[in-house]
Amino acid sequence: MIEYQNVSKFYGDLAAVDGISLDIPDGEFFGLLGPNGAGKTTIIRMTTALTAVSSGAILIDGEPINRDLSKTKQRFGVVPQYTNLEAEISARQNLDYHGRLYGMDTSLRKSKIDELLEFAELSDRADDKASSYSSGMRRRLMIIKALMHSPDVLFLDEPTVGLDATARRNIWDLLRNMNSQGLTIFLTTHYLEEAQALCSRVGLIDKGKMVQLDSPSALIASHGNYILEYFKDGEMVYQFFNAREEAVKASEWLNASFQVREANLEDVFVALTNRRIAES
């Protein structure tokens, strides 16, 4: 269980994270959705002891996190947004180094490395330098590296940024598979379809504050499952309805062109913040 107790992070007067309180139970696939600069990465950095908390506390199974806590750090794996591989050594050596840092013994390291390379379909390139890998392969290597020591919680910061649609779907399948095996996953993303497709619960974050927190379907249903979208007085208007028929009926009074469609998390975010997730 990860607990965030009124957590804030300030850089001078700027609140990058502002009073976040949140519990993430074991086995959950949790997503933090928000535009760039909303505070998502800062939350992961604070949780993984890379950045100090300004106020409040982050507890993992009741223990506050800090850089000296070897045992607590053993419990999580992290896949940051940027590549953090040792470029001048092979994929196998990257995994080996990670295993050594986490105190794994030789035989366990060897079997785990082979298993993970196969899982990520990288076995045939295992002895090539990481610098020779494509973006998608690097991302897969980073994910299995974070899994090398069998963590209980996996943090992924924008894991599919910059990947093409196929590579993104492959990563999604990999993550679903791991979550179904009991791994708790904490994902940050600004791709609403990613949060909607993967997460059992989503926190919408904007300007460091949690604006709403629930399952994707409940978040949408709380505003309305359908959207009537039309242009009025120089700007787009989005109206929520619980049923498609209600939206269609409301559109009969419009003179302008319109669209009735299913609502998504982006619509909810706009309704709550008056900003689009893509804005940054």
Next chain:
Amino acid sequence: MTFKAVIWKDWIVFLNKIASNTISAVVGPTLYLLAFGWGIGGQVSVAGQSYVSFVIPGIVAMNSMSVSFGIIASSLNISRLYDKTFEAEMMSPITPVAYTMAKVAVGIGRGIYCATLIIAVSLLFDRSLVLSPYFLLVLALNCAVFSIIGFIVGLLIKSHGDMAKVSNFVITPMSFLCGTLFPLDRFPVLLRALFEFLPLSMAVTGLRQGAAGPNSWVVPAVLAAWCLVLFPVAVNVCKKAE
């Protein structure tokens, strides 16, 4: 275990580039030895010995210093600012103390490797250098001090471009002002007193005089004191580095 992991990784990276590491470590010192050994050394004597005998310990100290400092500072700076591998290491269970110790051990190893190569090359010019456990102790302490300084600098400097400035303002002046190429007693008394207790001056004195020199215990004691003062600073910087 985690301490050994960092050393293992740096060893693998070193082996991958062993040829270029070796060649780059000997080019500069060999040029110094050519210039000061064959070029000047035959005609000049300093403190009762040939200049080449005088200058070899200075070159060993100077180059082991710059290798220990440079390897640790630049590799840490790159891993923190560009490769982002420092973050991955800090997220692992390794403690800042173990990480700092491992990096300092790597710096000592690389400095001693460089010194061994220079000593091998110097045998072509002069064979008066006395290698002893005392010599090795002073050499290792010199490498340790500058590895720790490199560690601190590598984690504090905010851009790789600024690394060159640190070298220009700290390492290069020390290379010339610490008795490496000429005796400290050529300086005015005040400057001499200022430079005498710098770690490189101490190392040069120790390597040159050996255990038989006057008050020979002072050299390792002062170098160890530098390590003891700087190491906690390095650990603290490691705890806070982002």
